[in-house]
Amino acid sequence: MANAGMGTGLQLRSTVKTGGIVELSLLSVATPEPKPEEVIVRIEASPLNPSDQGLLFAGADMSTAKASGTADRPVVTANISPAAMKAMTGRLDQPLPVGNEGAGVVVHAGASPAAQALMGKTVAILGGAMYSQYRCIKAVQCLVLPPGTTPAEGASCFVNPLTALGMVATMRAEGHKALVHTAAASNLGQMLNKICIKDSVGLVNIVRKQEHVDVLKKIGATYVCDSSSPTFMDDLTEALVATGATVAFDAIGGGTLVGQILTAMEIAANRTAKEYSRYGSTTHKQVYIYGGLDRGPTTFSRTFGMAWGVGGWLLTPFLQKIGFEAAQRLRERVAAEIKTTFASTYTREVSLAGALRLEEIAIYSKQATGEKYLITPNKAIR
Amino acid sequence: MANAGMGTGLQLRSTVKTGGIVELSLLSVATPEPKPEEVIVRIEASPLNPSDQGLLFAGADMSTAKASGTADRPVVTANISPAAMKAMTGRLDQPLPVGNEGAGVVVHAGASPAAQALMGKTVAILGGAMYSQYRCIKAVQCLVLPPGTTPAEGASCFVNPLTALGMVATMRAEGHKALVHTAAASNLGQMLNKICIKDSVGLVNIVRKQEHVDVLKKIGATYVCDSSSPTFMDDLTEALVATGATVAFDAIGGGTLVGQILTAMEIAANRTAKEYSRYGSTTHKQVYIYGGLDRGPTTFSRTFGMAWGVGGWLLTPFLQKIGFEAAQRLRERVAAEIKTTFASTYTREVSLAGALRLEEIAIYSKQATGEKYLITPNKAIR
Numbered sequence: 001m002a003n004a005g006m007g008t009g010l011q012l013r014s015t016v017k018t019g020g021i022v023e024l025s026l027l028s029v030a031t032p033e034p035k036p037e038e039v040i041v042r043i044e045a046s047p048l049n050p051s052d053q054g055l056l057f058a059g060a061d062m063s064t065a066k067a068s069g070t071a072d073r074p075v076v077t078a079n080i081s082p083a084a085m086k087a088m089t090g091r092l093d094q095p096l097p098v099g100n101e102g103a104g105v106v107v108h109a110g111a112s113p114a115a116q117a118l119m120g121k122t123v124a125i126l127g128g129a130m131y132s133q134y135r136c137i138k139a140v141q142c143l144v145l146p147p148g149t150t151p152a153e154g155a156s157c158f159v160n161p162l163t164a165l166g167m168v169a170t171m172r173a174e175g176h177k178a179l180v181h182t183a184a185a186s187n188l189g190q191m192l193n194k195i196c197i198k199d200s201v202g203l204v205n206i207v208r209k210q211e212h213v214d215v216l217k218k219i220g221a222t223y224v225c226d227s228s229s230p231t232f233m234d235d236l237t238e239a240l241v242a243t244g245a246t247v248a249f250d251a252i253g254g255g256t257l258v259g260q261i262l263t264a265m266e267i268a269a270n271r272t273a274k275e276y277s278r279y280g281s282t283t284h285k286q287v288y289i290y291g292g293l294d295r296g297p298t299t300f301s302r303t304f305g306m307a308w309g310v311g312g313w314l315l316t317p318f319l320q321k322i323g324f325e326a327a328q329r330l331r332e333r334v335a336a337e338i339k340t341t342f343a344s345t346y347t348r349e350v351s352l353a354g355a356l357r358l359e360e361i362a363i364y365s366k367q368a369t370g371e372k373y374l375i376t377p378n379k380a381i382r
Numbered sequence: 383m384a385n386a387g388m389g390t391g392l393q394l395r396s397t398v399k400t401g402g403i404v405e406l407s408l409l410s411v412a413t414p415e416p417k418p419e420e421v422i423v424r425i426e427a428s429p430l431n432p433s434d435q436g437l438l439f440a441g442a443d444m445s446t447a448k449a450s451g452t453a454d455r456p457v458v459t460a461n462i463s464p465a466a467m468k469a470m471t472g473r474l475d476q477p478l479p480v481g482n483e484g485a486g487v488v489v490h491a492g493a494s495p496a497a498q499a500l501m502g503k504t505v506a507i508l509g510g511a512m513y514s515q516y517r518c519i520k521a522v523q524c525l526v527l528p529p530g531t532t533p534a535e536g537a538s539c540f541v542n543p544l545t546a547l548g549m550v551a552t553m554r555a556e557g558h559k560a561l562v563h564t565a566a567a568s569n570l571g572q573m574l575n576k577i578c579i580k581d582s583v584g585l586v587n588i589v590r591k592q593e594h595v596d597v598l599k600k601i602g603a604t605y606v607c608d609s610s611s612p613t614f615m616d617d618l619t620e621a622l623v624a625t626g627a628t629v630a631f632d633a634i635g636g637g638t639l640v641g642q643i644l645t646a647m648e649i650a651a652n653r654t655a656k657e658y659s660r661y662g663s664t665t666h667k668q669v670y671i672y673g674g675l676d677r678g679p680t681t682f683s684r685t686f687g688m689a690w691g692v693g694g695w696l697l698t699p700f701l702q703k704i705g706f707e708a709a710q711r712l713r714e715r716v717a718a719e720i721k722t723t724f725a726s727t728y729t730r731e732v733s734l735a736g737a738l739r740l741e742e743i744a745i746y747s748k749q750a751t752g753e754k755y756l757i758t759p760n761k762a763i764r
């Protein structure tokens with residue numbers, strides 16, 4: 001297929017401006033001629049993950065969002081607090097493209113055999129700038145989806161699936177035998193349950209509402225603890241005793257949950273201890289914070305001995321650490337199980353312009369469990 | 383020397399009682415006949431370290447302390463809160479001996495050559511129950527002090543010196559090039575400065591008072607940041623840029639300092655970054671909490687990217703990790719430099735009974751920098 005007719009495509013950009021404003025807009029960008037090893041993917045579907053919203057909103061207070069521009073070329077501005085601006089000096093006045101992952105069809109290919117072999121294929125890609133109509137990318141970065149897979153089905157092949165697999169791999173690598181996950185009814189959390197059921201790994205789910213308990217029980221989860229329940233700490237402790245989980249992955253970050261998990265792990269560890277240990281149990285207890293659903297401060301009383309750790313966890317360093325071969329095996333498992341273990345569900349599809357409507361932002365910026373958006377940059381919808 | 387005349391010795395005990403009381407008292411215990419590989423050490427000096435006070439006071443509120451008994455056999459009781467009692471179930475109604483380390487003279491020895499060789503020697507020992515007049519211990523656990531060293535000079539050979547050496551060793555093992563230390567004017571902090579000056583390791587000292595800045599400057603410290611100063615965050619950031627320190631050892635635990643250190647490390651790391659990294663700097667930043675001078679909650683806003691960790695750090699697991707040979711080399715360095723690098727200073731000497739006087743407890747339980755007590759169980763003082 002010739003590139004001549006393509007010319008340009010829309011691309012979503014996020015710009016932090018001096019004075020404390022983030023501006024979101026759509027630019028018309030030229031689609032480049034692919035180099036021999038590259039292909040052009042017409043992006044058909046890209047999820048709006050929480051991890052995209054950090055870059056998109058730049059820490060702005062989206063309740064201050066104002067709309068301008070036109071329906072086809074909307075512009076949204078919102079205020080960034082002086083405190084949040086401190087972390088933004090590195091991206092000042094740069095219109096950054098957004099969107100970690102997506103899927104689409106290869107519509108143009110460079111001269112190399114590897115690139116040519118992808119022509120017409122439906123592929124999933126990771127690499128930023130996916131909130132675009134067209135994306136130029138190396139052929140080697142394309143994950144070919146099994147025949148019969150739609151771009152919408154393959155849009156979330158990387159961030160959630162590899163994060164869920166990465167949690168289980170980290171648990172194993174660091175010598176833990178089971179794990180805890182918070183905000184566990186999310187798309188990611190449901191995937192993690194499916195992985196753990198399939199691979200016989202003990203998993204303790206923590207959710208914040210009874211309806212999320214029901215969601216997880218329905219897909220076969222064994223341990224689901226509701227942090228809004230008065231018996232939460234006891235329920236959690238019993239689940240930790242039953243599974244032996246000593247590592248947790250927390251999507252929330254702020255508040256007191258991190259400390260509650262460590263405290264319950266310590267009680268569970270001491271349950272089986274033979275004698276008093278003055279510095280608490282010698283079992284190492286770890287919580288990794290991988291998300292920031294609560295952007296407030298993290299607060300904990302250190303009532304869990306001295307053998308504990310809290311830290312950040314991020315997919316990219318994890319993948320770098322395990323190396324390309326090991327990461328490729330994870331990616332291939334995702335492609336093979338994309339309609340089962342790694343199936344995602346979306347509550348709403350929007351165009352690039354639709355993603356910038358204030359009423360949509362008001363919904364998806366809440367990052368509520370069960371509310372997940374899919375951007376379809378080339379569909380004739382708003 | 384025959385054991386016949388010794389018979390018994392006083393020993394300090396701490397007992398947590400059902401209902402939420404800690405009771406401190408002196409027991410008369412029989413001095414055992416040493417086995418072939420053992421010796422009896424007449425304890426002449428043992429420091430009252432912060433790490434001893436956790437076991438001694440059992441988390442009790444010492445402002446509620448009441449005295450009873452006699453001047454020679456005092457008894458002190460104090461209230462433990464229901465929250466603190468939760469961690470005490472493992473030691474309920476057990477009169478535990480206290481005192482991690484000390485030094486004294488070998489007054490009786492088992493039949494083995496190793497034990498016999500120690501007769502009359504001044505030795506430093508680690509192993510608990512040092513707040514005693516006599517302590518039976520394996521000969522192999524005795525560190526023989528260089529000739530001319532008094533027990534008072536050798537009383538603190540282990541906890542502070544090995545902790546300071548362990549911090550530098552941990553820094554190196556985990557790939558950091560310099561370190562940060564808080565409550566840095568303490569005995570431990572002064573040792574750490576001497577080690578770092580001698581070994582050419584970058585050290586950023588954080589203190590809470592101008593007079594502590596002066597203490598450290600006087601012994602040659604280069605970077606001393608006063609957290610009570612309005613320019614603290616800027617001062618700290620500049621010191622981190624200058625040294626490249628990305629690991630901190632924190633004696634305080636509670637409050638906001640942990641987060642301030644990580645935030646300053648992140649600013650320092652980004653100072654040299656070439657381009658904007660959406661998840662913050664990729665430099666791993668670590669704070670180890672090894673003490674609890676502030677027993678309140680630890681609170682931090684996560685304004686330091688995703689490459690960070692906070693955790694507990696304890697001497698014993700560190701020594702186990704490096705193994706006996708490596709630990710022995712550290713102990714020998716301490717003995718060789720006990721009057722210089724590892725010299726400790728004490729503000730007051732007390733007997734075992736003196737350590738249980740309410741007016742003394744009121745002072746040493748504050749764990750104020752510069753206020754350090756030495757217990758001398760066999761001196762004719764109060």
